[in-house]
Amino acid sequence: MNSPLRVVIADDQELVRAGFGMILDAQPDIEVVAEAANGLEAVDAARTHHPDVLLLDIRMPHMDGIEAARIVSSETSCRVLMLTTFDLDDYVFEALRAGASGFLLKDVRRADLIHAVRVVAAGESLLAPSVTRTLIAEFTSRSPATDRPLARELSVLTTRERETLRMIALGQSNAEIAASMVLSEHTVKTHVSNILTKLGLRDRVQAVIAAYEGGLAVPGRL
Template sequence: MTIRVVVADDQELVRSGFSMILDAQPDIEVVAEAGDGAAAVAAVREHGGEVALLDVRMPGTDGITACREIVSGTDCRVVMLTTFDSDEYVYEALHAGASGFLLKDVRRDDLVHAVRVVSAGESLLAPSVARRLVEAYTRTSAPPGSGPDPRLAALTVRERETLLLLARGLSNAEIARELVVSDHTVKTHVGNVLAKMGLRDRVQAVICAYETGLVRAGAAEPAPGRW
């Protein structure tokens, strides 16, 4: 199966370079290039790409806005291209539904690997890295609420435990050891958490754990009154 990719960057050399690398792979086809976010959204809708590489900063419709539109309106998964100079941009892109991040000076092999990983439904950014970014952002800009988040009501006690462990950046095998259950059971719990909370992947689960107050910034334990 060929992975259809849309590459969007306002720098033509970057855009063309990425496209040439990806097109050279037998299982990847760049179906469109775009110089801004609006064109990227249109290209995904027209060509039905599985993966979109979006520059965070583009004229007109920026990459984060384009990411939000693509994720909400298509099945295409998004990888953001960034210089990683602002945690806020990374957090906003994660919140918009991005499945991963690449630095613009990414190595050729890592670029190809990223497209394949995200196309397969996985997240490119390790949950533990996402956790540190979310902590840094929420510590200064997201004061705790006064009561339990209603989104948590849909989860069973075991599913809340699973979400908490996801927020700590644990793998399925590590969660299984913590909960003393099988890997298969953990996969079921993770799937239930993602489905009930309307989340796309584990990175989104990390963000959700902080946004709902299940985990406080700077802590690996549930906030008082939220469990």
């Protein structure tokens, strides 16, 4: 039997930590190994307990969740799942840039919380296509990439890989990309893997950000 997924919950509200902890600990494949009440404690818990997933509140005392995410993502293999109160929190985009693999609203349903932990632990990103489009377009529109040439870093990608990356930035799934490009899903998965490897990215979330920041995708333009 596989070892349970190790989870750390970091939130300055004790009731949030306790509620999420009870839900996750009740699952046979998940174990909450520590809790943290602020960003410093979250970083220390990640270093000490080596969790698979860190549930991390964006707004916390002593060190905010963004800085904590940046440290944990750079020092460990732990996947960071941000907790936020609002759908388009001003800090969400910065959190994703810091290495987070997705975000959850604090009023998330029980089943969605459990699913999110499992998905992120498996190495996937947790942003629905519609959320990807809305979120990234919202924040990148504040600093449009329209006038920027294609970033030099993206030149390492093949034509097929750049087109795949552009479609990822539009929030398309592997199945949708495969249909658009008349490819098998296996081939698309290979393109996605090559994109992440060549650009040194952790997951699809960072790929979306790279596409917009590199000028490959422009908010509002298909």
